[in-house]
Amino acid sequence: MNILVIEDELSLQETIRESLEKENFHVETANAFDEAINKVSFFDYDCILLDIMLPGGSGLNILRHLRSIEKGDNVIIISAKDSVHDKITGLDLGADDYLTKPFHLAELNARVKSLLRRRSFGRKNTVSFQNIHVDMDNFSASIDETPLTLNRKEFDILVYFILNKNRIVSKPSLAEKVWGDYMEDADDYDFIYSQIKNLRKKLRDGGAKIRIQPVYGMGYRLEAL
CATH class of the missing domain: 1.10.10.10 (Winged helix-like DNA-binding domain superfamily/Winged helix DNA-binding domain)
Structure with missing residues:
Protein backbone atom coordinates (compact mmCIF):
# COMPACT_ATOMS: atom_id res chain seq x y z
CA MET A 1 0.00 0.00 0.00
CA ASN A 2 1.33 3.44 -0.99
CA ILE A 3 0.75 6.39 1.31
CA LEU A 4 1.60 10.04 0.68
CA VAL A 5 2.24 12.25 3.71
CA ILE A 6 1.82 15.95 2.87
CA GLU A 7 3.20 17.76 5.91
CA ASP A 8 5.60 20.71 6.16
CA GLU A 9 6.68 20.11 9.77
CA LEU A 10 9.61 17.86 8.99
CA SER A 11 9.97 16.26 12.43
CA LEU A 12 6.30 15.26 12.45
CA GLN A 13 6.52 14.12 8.83
CA GLU A 14 9.44 11.85 9.69
CA THR A 15 7.71 10.48 12.78
CA ILE A 16 4.60 9.62 10.77
CA ARG A 17 6.68 8.06 8.00
CA GLU A 18 8.59 5.82 10.41
CA SER A 19 5.39 4.75 12.16
CA LEU A 20 3.64 3.81 8.92
CA GLU A 21 6.67 2.01 7.54
CA LYS A 22 6.65 -0.17 10.66
CA GLU A 23 3.16 -1.18 9.53
CA ASN A 24 4.71 -2.27 6.19
CA PHE A 25 3.32 0.64 4.17
CA HIS A 26 5.37 2.30 1.43
CA VAL A 27 5.50 5.99 2.35
CA GLU A 28 6.29 9.04 0.24
CA THR A 29 6.36 12.62 1.48
CA ALA A 30 5.82 16.18 0.28
CA ASN A 31 6.75 19.35 2.19
CA ALA A 32 5.01 22.08 0.21
CA PHE A 33 2.01 22.82 -1.99
CA ASP A 34 3.68 22.63 -5.42
CA GLU A 35 5.51 19.39 -4.61
CA ALA A 36 2.27 17.84 -3.34
CA ILE A 37 0.33 18.91 -6.45
CA ASN A 38 2.94 17.32 -8.71
CA LYS A 39 2.91 14.03 -6.83
CA VAL A 40 -0.87 13.62 -6.62
CA SER A 41 -1.19 14.57 -10.31
CA PHE A 42 1.27 12.02 -11.64
CA PHE A 43 1.09 9.17 -9.12
CA ASP A 44 -1.66 7.15 -7.46
CA TYR A 45 -1.79 6.57 -3.72
CA ASP A 46 -3.91 4.27 -1.57
CA CYS A 47 -4.12 6.93 1.14
CA ILE A 48 -3.10 10.60 1.42
CA LEU A 49 -2.44 12.31 4.76
CA LEU A 50 -2.92 16.01 4.12
CA ASP A 51 -2.04 19.06 6.20
CA ILE A 52 -4.12 22.17 5.44
CA MET A 53 -1.48 24.82 6.17
CA LEU A 54 1.34 24.38 3.63
CA PRO A 55 4.08 26.60 2.22
CA GLY A 56 2.85 27.93 -1.12
CA GLY A 57 -0.83 27.14 -0.76
CA SER A 58 -3.70 25.50 1.10
CA GLY A 59 -4.30 21.81 1.49
CA LEU A 60 -7.95 22.53 0.74
CA ASN A 61 -6.93 23.51 -2.79
CA ILE A 62 -5.11 20.19 -3.10
CA LEU A 63 -8.42 18.53 -2.20
CA ARG A 64 -10.15 20.57 -4.91
CA HIS A 65 -7.49 19.50 -7.41
CA LEU A 66 -7.83 15.85 -6.41
CA ARG A 67 -11.57 16.02 -6.93
CA SER A 68 -11.13 17.67 -10.34
CA ILE A 69 -8.91 14.80 -11.53
CA GLU A 70 -11.13 12.17 -9.86
CA LYS A 71 -8.50 11.14 -7.31
CA GLY A 72 -10.24 12.52 -4.25
CA ASP A 73 -10.73 9.20 -2.48
CA ASN A 74 -8.88 8.11 0.65
CA VAL A 75 -7.74 11.45 2.08
CA ILE A 76 -7.27 12.04 5.80
CA ILE A 77 -6.73 15.66 6.82
CA ILE A 78 -4.18 16.15 9.60
CA SER A 79 -4.24 19.73 10.80
CA ALA A 80 -3.87 21.94 13.85
CA LYS A 81 -6.88 23.91 12.69
CA ASP A 82 -9.76 22.67 14.81
CA SER A 83 -12.64 24.86 13.69
CA VAL A 84 -15.92 23.30 12.65
CA HIS A 85 -15.75 25.31 9.41
CA ASP A 86 -12.41 23.79 8.40
CA LYS A 87 -13.64 20.28 9.12
CA ILE A 88 -16.87 20.77 7.19
CA THR A 89 -15.04 22.36 4.25
CA GLY A 90 -12.50 19.52 4.10
CA LEU A 91 -15.15 16.82 4.30
CA ASP A 92 -17.34 18.58 1.74
CA LEU A 93 -14.38 18.67 -0.63
CA GLY A 94 -14.07 14.90 -0.40
CA ALA A 95 -11.82 14.14 2.58
CA ASP A 96 -12.71 10.87 4.27
CA ASP A 97 -11.54 11.77 7.76
CA TYR A 98 -10.12 14.64 9.84
CA LEU A 99 -7.56 14.26 12.61
CA THR A 100 -6.60 17.28 14.73
CA LYS A 101 -3.03 17.83 15.89
CA PRO A 102 -1.63 16.81 18.27
CA PHE A 103 -2.66 13.18 17.87
CA HIS A 104 -1.36 9.79 18.96
CA LEU A 105 0.36 7.78 16.25
CA ALA A 106 -1.68 4.73 17.27
CA GLU A 107 -4.86 6.64 16.43
CA LEU A 108 -3.46 7.80 13.10
CA ASN A 109 -2.46 4.25 12.20
CA ALA A 110 -5.92 3.01 13.17
CA ARG A 111 -7.60 5.67 11.00
CA VAL A 112 -5.40 4.76 8.03
CA LYS A 113 -6.12 1.04 8.42
CA SER A 114 -9.84 1.68 8.79
CA LEU A 115 -9.86 3.78 5.63
CA LEU A 116 -7.95 1.17 3.66
CA ARG A 117 -10.22 -1.56 5.00
CA ARG A 118 -13.28 0.34 3.77
CA ARG A 119 -11.56 0.85 0.42
CA SER A 120 -11.09 -2.90 0.06
CA PHE A 121 -14.88 -3.26 0.28
CA GLY A 122 -15.64 -0.69 -2.38
CA ARG A 123 -15.95 1.97 0.34
CA LYS A 124 -18.67 -0.01 2.07
CA ASN A 125 -18.30 -0.05 5.82
Whole structure:
Protein backbone atom coordinates (compact mmCIF):
# COMPACT_ATOMS: atom_id res chain seq x y z
CA MET A 1 0.00 0.00 0.00
CA ASN A 2 1.33 3.44 -0.99
CA ILE A 3 0.75 6.39 1.31
CA LEU A 4 1.60 10.04 0.68
CA VAL A 5 2.24 12.25 3.71
CA ILE A 6 1.82 15.95 2.87
CA GLU A 7 3.20 17.76 5.91
CA ASP A 8 5.60 20.71 6.16
CA GLU A 9 6.68 20.11 9.77
CA LEU A 10 9.61 17.86 8.99
CA SER A 11 9.97 16.26 12.43
CA LEU A 12 6.30 15.26 12.45
CA GLN A 13 6.52 14.12 8.83
CA GLU A 14 9.44 11.85 9.69
CA THR A 15 7.71 10.48 12.78
CA ILE A 16 4.60 9.62 10.77
CA ARG A 17 6.68 8.06 8.00
CA GLU A 18 8.59 5.82 10.41
CA SER A 19 5.39 4.75 12.16
CA LEU A 20 3.64 3.81 8.92
CA GLU A 21 6.67 2.01 7.54
CA LYS A 22 6.65 -0.17 10.66
CA GLU A 23 3.16 -1.18 9.53
CA ASN A 24 4.71 -2.27 6.19
CA PHE A 25 3.32 0.64 4.17
CA HIS A 26 5.37 2.30 1.43
CA VAL A 27 5.50 5.99 2.35
CA GLU A 28 6.29 9.04 0.24
CA THR A 29 6.36 12.62 1.48
CA ALA A 30 5.82 16.18 0.28
CA ASN A 31 6.75 19.35 2.19
CA ALA A 32 5.01 22.08 0.21
CA PHE A 33 2.01 22.82 -1.99
CA ASP A 34 3.68 22.63 -5.42
CA GLU A 35 5.51 19.39 -4.61
CA ALA A 36 2.27 17.84 -3.34
CA ILE A 37 0.33 18.91 -6.45
CA ASN A 38 2.94 17.32 -8.71
CA LYS A 39 2.91 14.03 -6.83
CA VAL A 40 -0.87 13.62 -6.62
CA SER A 41 -1.19 14.57 -10.31
CA PHE A 42 1.27 12.02 -11.64
CA PHE A 43 1.09 9.17 -9.12
CA ASP A 44 -1.66 7.15 -7.46
CA TYR A 45 -1.79 6.57 -3.72
CA ASP A 46 -3.91 4.27 -1.57
CA CYS A 47 -4.12 6.93 1.14
CA ILE A 48 -3.10 10.60 1.42
CA LEU A 49 -2.44 12.31 4.76
CA LEU A 50 -2.92 16.01 4.12
CA ASP A 51 -2.04 19.06 6.20
CA ILE A 52 -4.12 22.17 5.44
CA MET A 53 -1.48 24.82 6.17
CA LEU A 54 1.34 24.38 3.63
CA PRO A 55 4.08 26.60 2.22
CA GLY A 56 2.85 27.93 -1.12
CA GLY A 57 -0.83 27.14 -0.76
CA SER A 58 -3.70 25.50 1.10
CA GLY A 59 -4.30 21.81 1.49
CA LEU A 60 -7.95 22.53 0.74
CA ASN A 61 -6.93 23.51 -2.79
CA ILE A 62 -5.11 20.19 -3.10
CA LEU A 63 -8.42 18.53 -2.20
CA ARG A 64 -10.15 20.57 -4.91
CA HIS A 65 -7.49 19.50 -7.41
CA LEU A 66 -7.83 15.85 -6.41
CA ARG A 67 -11.57 16.02 -6.93
CA SER A 68 -11.13 17.67 -10.34
CA ILE A 69 -8.91 14.80 -11.53
CA GLU A 70 -11.13 12.17 -9.86
CA LYS A 71 -8.50 11.14 -7.31
CA GLY A 72 -10.24 12.52 -4.25
CA ASP A 73 -10.73 9.20 -2.48
CA ASN A 74 -8.88 8.11 0.65
CA VAL A 75 -7.74 11.45 2.08
CA ILE A 76 -7.27 12.04 5.80
CA ILE A 77 -6.73 15.66 6.82
CA ILE A 78 -4.18 16.15 9.60
CA SER A 79 -4.24 19.73 10.80
CA ALA A 80 -3.87 21.94 13.85
CA LYS A 81 -6.88 23.91 12.69
CA ASP A 82 -9.76 22.67 14.81
CA SER A 83 -12.64 24.86 13.69
CA VAL A 84 -15.92 23.30 12.65
CA HIS A 85 -15.75 25.31 9.41
CA ASP A 86 -12.41 23.79 8.40
CA LYS A 87 -13.64 20.28 9.12
CA ILE A 88 -16.87 20.77 7.19
CA THR A 89 -15.04 22.36 4.25
CA GLY A 90 -12.50 19.52 4.10
CA LEU A 91 -15.15 16.82 4.30
CA ASP A 92 -17.34 18.58 1.74
CA LEU A 93 -14.38 18.67 -0.63
CA GLY A 94 -14.07 14.90 -0.40
CA ALA A 95 -11.82 14.14 2.58
CA ASP A 96 -12.71 10.87 4.27
CA ASP A 97 -11.54 11.77 7.76
CA TYR A 98 -10.12 14.64 9.84
CA LEU A 99 -7.56 14.26 12.61
CA THR A 100 -6.60 17.28 14.73
CA LYS A 101 -3.03 17.83 15.89
CA PRO A 102 -1.63 16.81 18.27
CA PHE A 103 -2.66 13.18 17.87
CA HIS A 104 -1.36 9.79 18.96
CA LEU A 105 0.36 7.78 16.25
CA ALA A 106 -1.68 4.73 17.27
CA GLU A 107 -4.86 6.64 16.43
CA LEU A 108 -3.46 7.80 13.10
CA ASN A 109 -2.46 4.25 12.20
CA ALA A 110 -5.92 3.01 13.17
CA ARG A 111 -7.60 5.67 11.00
CA VAL A 112 -5.40 4.76 8.03
CA LYS A 113 -6.12 1.04 8.42
CA SER A 114 -9.84 1.68 8.79
CA LEU A 115 -9.86 3.78 5.63
CA LEU A 116 -7.95 1.17 3.66
CA ARG A 117 -10.22 -1.56 5.00
CA ARG A 118 -13.28 0.34 3.77
CA ARG A 119 -11.56 0.85 0.42
CA SER A 120 -11.09 -2.90 0.06
CA PHE A 121 -14.88 -3.26 0.28
CA GLY A 122 -15.64 -0.69 -2.38
CA ARG A 123 -15.95 1.97 0.34
CA LYS A 124 -18.67 -0.01 2.07
CA ASN A 125 -18.30 -0.05 5.82
CA THR A 126 -19.96 -3.39 6.43
CA VAL A 127 -18.86 -6.98 5.99
CA SER A 128 -20.73 -10.25 6.41
CA PHE A 129 -19.93 -13.94 6.62
CA GLN A 130 -22.60 -16.59 7.02
CA ASN A 131 -25.09 -15.15 9.55
CA ILE A 132 -22.61 -12.62 10.98
CA HIS A 133 -22.93 -8.97 10.03
CA VAL A 134 -20.35 -6.35 11.06
CA ASP A 135 -20.72 -2.57 10.85
CA MET A 136 -17.20 -1.12 11.04
CA ASP A 137 -18.30 2.51 11.36
CA ASN A 138 -20.39 1.84 14.46
CA PHE A 139 -18.17 -0.95 15.85
CA SER A 140 -21.18 -3.25 16.04
CA ALA A 141 -21.80 -6.86 15.13
CA SER A 142 -24.90 -9.04 14.96
CA ILE A 143 -25.91 -12.66 14.51
CA ASP A 144 -29.11 -13.04 12.49
CA GLU A 145 -29.83 -9.36 13.29
CA THR A 146 -29.43 -9.99 17.03
CA PRO A 147 -26.77 -7.63 18.49
CA LEU A 148 -23.54 -9.32 19.56
CA THR A 149 -21.87 -7.66 22.53
CA LEU A 150 -18.10 -7.47 22.00
CA ASN A 151 -15.30 -5.48 23.54
CA ARG A 152 -13.09 -3.53 21.12
CA LYS A 153 -10.38 -6.19 20.85
CA GLU A 154 -12.93 -8.95 20.26
CA PHE A 155 -14.51 -6.79 17.56
CA ASP A 156 -11.16 -6.13 15.87
CA ILE A 157 -10.28 -9.83 16.01
CA LEU A 158 -13.60 -10.78 14.44
CA VAL A 159 -13.16 -8.25 11.63
CA TYR A 160 -9.63 -9.47 10.92
CA PHE A 161 -10.76 -13.09 10.81
CA ILE A 162 -13.64 -12.28 8.45
CA LEU A 163 -11.26 -10.38 6.16
CA ASN A 164 -9.10 -13.50 6.13
CA LYS A 165 -11.79 -16.18 6.28
CA ASN A 166 -10.70 -19.72 5.40
CA ARG A 167 -7.05 -18.67 5.70
CA ILE A 168 -4.65 -19.55 8.50
CA VAL A 169 -3.99 -16.50 10.66
CA SER A 170 -0.82 -16.70 12.76
CA LYS A 171 -0.71 -15.40 16.32
CA PRO A 172 2.06 -12.87 15.56
CA SER A 173 0.10 -11.55 12.58
CA LEU A 174 -3.08 -11.23 14.62
CA ALA A 175 -1.20 -9.53 17.48
CA GLU A 176 0.38 -7.00 15.13
CA LYS A 177 -2.87 -6.15 13.35
CA VAL A 178 -5.02 -5.84 16.49
CA TRP A 179 -2.57 -4.70 19.18
CA GLY A 180 -0.07 -2.80 17.03
CA ASP A 181 3.48 -3.17 15.79
CA TYR A 182 4.95 -3.03 19.31
CA MET A 183 3.66 -6.60 19.77
CA GLU A 184 6.31 -8.00 17.43
CA ASP A 185 8.66 -8.47 20.40
CA ALA A 186 6.11 -10.10 22.70
CA ASP A 187 7.41 -13.09 24.67
CA ASP A 188 4.17 -15.03 24.31
CA TYR A 189 0.65 -14.62 23.00
CA ASP A 190 -1.44 -15.82 25.92
CA PHE A 191 -3.39 -12.56 25.80
CA ILE A 192 -4.63 -13.57 22.32
CA TYR A 193 -5.84 -16.93 23.56
CA SER A 194 -8.02 -15.37 26.26
CA GLN A 195 -9.61 -12.90 23.84
CA ILE A 196 -10.29 -15.60 21.25
CA LYS A 197 -11.68 -17.93 23.92
CA ASN A 198 -14.21 -15.27 24.93
CA LEU A 199 -15.06 -14.46 21.32
CA ARG A 200 -15.61 -18.11 20.42
CA LYS A 201 -17.98 -18.53 23.37
CA LYS A 202 -20.01 -15.48 22.37
CA LEU A 203 -20.25 -16.68 18.78
CA ARG A 204 -21.26 -20.17 19.88
CA ASP A 205 -23.83 -18.95 22.42
CA GLY A 206 -25.31 -16.57 19.86
CA GLY A 207 -25.81 -19.28 17.26
CA ALA A 208 -23.17 -18.08 14.80
CA LYS A 209 -22.70 -20.31 11.76
CA ILE A 210 -18.95 -19.84 11.89
CA ARG A 211 -16.16 -21.11 14.10
CA ILE A 212 -12.62 -20.08 14.91
CA GLN A 213 -10.67 -23.27 14.49
CA PRO A 214 -7.20 -23.71 16.06
CA VAL A 215 -4.54 -24.90 13.62
CA TYR A 216 -1.87 -26.67 15.66
CA GLY A 217 1.49 -24.93 15.60
CA MET A 218 0.30 -22.28 13.14
CA GLY A 219 -2.57 -20.19 14.51
CA TYR A 220 -6.30 -20.05 13.77
CA ARG A 221 -8.70 -20.23 10.84
CA LEU A 222 -12.24 -18.85 10.56
CA GLU A 223 -14.56 -21.39 8.92
CA ALA A 224 -18.22 -21.77 8.10
CA LEU A 225 -20.08 -24.45 10.04
